Amino acid sequence: MKKRMMSILLLATMVTGLIAGCGSTKKEAKNDDDVVTVTWMTSRPVDGEIDQVMHEIADQYSKEKGGKWKIEFETTADRPSYLQKLKTLIAGGNMPDIIDIDADPYCQELVDAGMLVDVKQFLKDNDRYDDFYPIALKYQEFTDGSMYTLPLEYHVEMTWYNKEIFEQYNLTPPTTMDEWLNVCKTLKDNGITPISVDGVDRWPVQRYLAMLPFRETGNDFIINLRDGKEKMDSETGREAAEFMKEMGQYFNDGFAATDYATAQSMFLDGKSAMYYIGDWEIGAMQDAYKQGKIDYFYLPTIEGAKTQPNEFCINSGIGMAFNAETFDEKTKDFILYVIDNYGKLYAGKQQMSPIKTDLPDDVEYSDLYLKIQEDMQSTGENFLKPWDTYLDSNTNTVMQDNLLLLASGDLSVDDFCKLVDDSIAEYTK
Template sequence: MRKKLISAALALTFAMSALTAGNVTAYADDGDVTTVTWYASRPVDGAIDKTMREIAQQYSDEHDGKWKMEVITEADRPSYLSKLRTLVAGGNMPDIIDIDATPYCQELVDAGLLVDVKKFLQDENLYDSYQPTALKYQEFTNGTMYTLPLEYHVEMIWYNKKIFADNNLEVPKTMDEWLDVCAKLKDAGITPIAVDGVDRWPVLRYLAFMPFRESGNDYIINLSEGKASMGDDIGKKAIDFMQKIGPYFQDGFGATDYATAQAMFLDGQAAMYYIGDWEIAAMQDEYQNGDIGYFYLPTYDGAKTAANEFCVNSGIGMAFNSETFDDKTKDFIKYVIANYGKLYAEKDQMSPIKTELSTDHEYSDLYKSVYNDMNNTGENFLKPWDCYLDSNSCQVMEDNLLLLAAGDQGPDEFINLVDSAIADYTNQ
């Protein structure tokens, strides 16, 4: 029997995104086939999407077609979260959803709607199959975990080797050296850094750098819980760094989207660009030609976190509806864990599941370089601030951060707006 019928409301809510993405709409129960519905927030035909569809097809074939996974995708994150809230509020939560370990996710946990993924992995002796940091990233601050990672990333600063060489610049190892490199580039009439301001989160990363070097993730945890202020010493250092590095972003960065910012860097219009290893394919040719390289987040004397500790993440997690997580679904997830790592890595992606590189696939020098880096990172990692903040506080911070970085807002106003937004949430 089908495990869960999708209601008319669910089908209607999904209809537009399903048709747009070219996916199948709600599966009709024929009385024999078990169908699991995954409401996904991933790029259609992206590496995760392709890998999961391949595994689901293999699993279905091995079960004589009596099992199917319907993937309904809404890649636009804000739209996805809005629809997910509507579905959950209406009692129509899909069998599998994509979600970060955010305050909203905690609300779902508190309501008993999500499966304890850590317990599931431990009960099935699968916990040690994963990279430790990939799992730790999915945890709430209390150590509980309700989301399963499907990706694993490091984030770095890519740089144009020719621009650096022409201007006698060395790869910076400290934050001060990084700012000094930026100043010399700007003096030479070169845009130091390309950044995607439209999506906000790339700019938010810059605000998080100094607090991470100062305190790991302790400061953002305390800030998000109303136990710290943006005006504390660490917060002021973050603001000061933001004001110093913001003038080195391209003109009009707040209106620059992801693709444009990346193209600026790859076309040599900017000397540096911060992005993660998920863009290895885009960087491959220029790296192989010796035109670009990368370095990780600089540090400084006395920093709490080490040079091999920076933003390492396992992205949006996969969570499971506790009401419909039956033995058949458990068996499928175990099948995913057994097969995912190899297939995903062969798409030139870093797997959260411990995986030896396959001899059936030729990996580039860039891939192998990043792969080795990821196996030598420290215990601490910068967890993106938008994973800790409630949605409204995050939006207030991100929107005003663009003004702060552009020099259109002062520190005091930024501090007051952020603190007020967090207080409104924590005092509810």
């Protein structure tokens, strides 16, 4: 608690400097011929669908009504590098006009220091709140219901499976956790790698740790764990760790050193039977799905589950946040223009839009896209929110790094739980 308070006090000092006029990155017009430039520091794949659509909208806006105003994109796709650079800029009193950030503890510090725009209020004041899918907005909220980030994507996560391998061993897509473990055991007993995993990026492994607690408590366990009101060394926490340890024996050999592309290639090449990833990989999965080689299933459930079978990991990704000090009328107008035009353009690139929109008539959508889109229309109200958005950065690193050891059998459940609990105790004291 003391550490968080010190961070908030430091940020409050910074925002005082911003108010005094030393922190804005916006290039204000000094005379009538100057162009006002808004900076967006973004962490998206360069030339990815979001990047393409936002550049298109920015160009379109400038042509239609931009006048002497433009937006400059500064992209750092590597998330750790991006966050380090962002924190350095903000600590130096040079916060960009628009940033990408999750609704995580660091974002909360910026909010507490008065540095970010209340996006929920902005949307409601401008009659745009209901333009979004409810879960897409709910994902961006803090646990108190406040919201300071705007979503630009919308995803469901699922486990893809190789139909040919499943049929060969008379397996069916599991609907319960016990069935899933039995499927994995059967595959391993027959010399098949059950699951390929990207261990390099850590978060895919962390998803497995979150699965049982979500079925048992929704997001209550991780919220209470973060706040120091719950322990990893509790019944729910230990069950999660035991599940993680058991599932780990079914991951591909050397999974801790396996990167995103390799894990996916293993699955698509038939070298593993299952692979957990989200709908953002529709493009990669399309051919194999069309050929009838693969399909997917959502998070299996448990007896007495608090959450329903149609409730699983749904997210709207990293959000846009706005510098409260430089959020002027022109920038507000641009963001409203984005909201009004983004949905159809983004969906036109066969992506799931967080903004409700009719699909463009001139785009031929795959059966896989339409199937997943239909799934998304019938999800429940609860969703598994990734744990890395809840935890402080140090605890998240401790958890993710040691998960690799836990899953590989090189760390005991007792030791793993103690490491996590010690880190949270240090953060909350």
